[in-house]
Amino acid sequence: MIKVAILGYGNIGRAAEEAVKAAPDMELAGIFHHNDCLDCIQADVVLLCTPTREVPTFAAILASKGICTVDSFDIHGQIVNLRSQLQPVCAAHQTVSVISAGWDPGSDSVVRALLMAMAPKGLTYTNFGPGRSMGHSVAAKAIDGVKNALSMTIPLGTGVHRRMVYIELEEGADFKTVEAAILADDYFAHDETHVIAVPDVDALNNVAHGVHLERSGVSGATHNQRFAFDMTINNPALTGQVMVSCARAAVRMRDRGEFGAKTMIEIRPIDMLPGKEESLIKALV
């Protein structure tokens, strides 16, 4: 049995706990909070379900203790840096850190890589939503006069998105002033954005999300090869499950001596699945 601990117990931590409990080859080695003593953790692998900005620190500390980690670090521009910071730590302490293992970055990244292998020239568009953007919701909530906010990402195709921003105003705040501040914010200034005042933002809360990922490309010398990947999902449930599947892969890579920091496109798909190699090949190939 793979011993899996969870660090951080928000939406993702709770979903990861359910996925660990549903896995036939794992046992839960404890749930820890950000400020718990990391020395207490006895596990093969720790799922880092903390806020994304805390991931680099926790991943490095745990890797330096020889413990595998999995995170869903989602700041796209900093993934390569995180990987190169963790690489020498993992190598020195003979462990594996799987990074950016959610659905985007994560499983979508695997689909993008696969489509690139199938049709090397062409364009891939990743269209997100409809679903809540955490980053945009937090940005809107930070505006003066906003008590609570929910920013929905609406896909318009070819990677262009509309932002539907639902806000609950502070008492006495002026809607037009708040709306102007949101539209001027760098998070919203580049997209079509609609601001809508509602009496209760919490009443709109829904963790549904989706993706429509499309590629038109060229295989060899043949153009017009068309591909699409679609999903409509519960966001934290999928993130937690992907992290758990990657925890299995982390331990297998560690056991084979393939130490290092790995993104999901550096993982063999079969390593994410429980069961015997030959049964999986028979069922899936």
Next chain:
Amino acid sequence: MIKVAILGYGNIGRAAEEAVKAAPDMELAGIFHHNDCLDCIQADVVLLCTPTREVPTFAAILASKGICTVDSFDIHGQIVNLRSQLQPVCAAHQTVSVISAGWDPGSDSVVRALLMAMAPKGLTYTNFGPGRSMGHSVAAKAIDGVKNALSMTIPLGTGVHRRMVYIELEEGADFKTVEAAILADDYFAHDETHVIAVPDVDALNNVAHGVHLERSGVSGATHNQRFAFDMTINNPALTGQVMVSCARAAVRMRDRGEFGAKTMIEIRPIDMLPGKEESLIKALV
């Protein structure tokens, strides 16, 4: 540069040639026919574009010379056997054979494995077509009174397919007799099948094909996670391209000492792509 040779020069061999020529990191090391002397082949990797039944023999001969191979062996029930036959040969001669590297088995297998990692419980349906089934076309052509035949696979959903069989009759053959023989053939007896007489089967020739692969599953304890993968493609062009991308992965695995026979779910997606690791991660993750 990776030296790639092609064995067999039908539809797939021609498409593979185009994909090798389009690859920035490969050079064509020759095109060989079934009855050429295999000792003449000087290459890192040979693409086996022969009829599928000849693949096991050629793969074993080349592996025993320490040459990597890639095939698109497509008899689903025999893939595990082929893998275990080639495994010891590859290990003994320090080489890699990538097997069943087309689109199904092949890239579809990778999608099925990924979806299983994302939602471990549930059902996946692979719906093929519309497109020509080579196996069914050959079976129809073998019936007495049939001069030429084209069997189209039409997806009806949940993995159920209709067969549209276009036949060109031999002179004097009776349509009703031929139709009854086709409907009774084991290839067609289990599916809804329509037989249509046409004056010229060759006039219908088209290598377009498609897939609609769908999964509804459970991530952790959360049901109703929905996924779909769709493509409409030129069949030999995609098969040739996937083989070429897997040839790159074969050589990389050989160079790292990961010898053996591998299906596509045992390959890291990044290994199929040309270019530097960090650039690929930046672009795709």
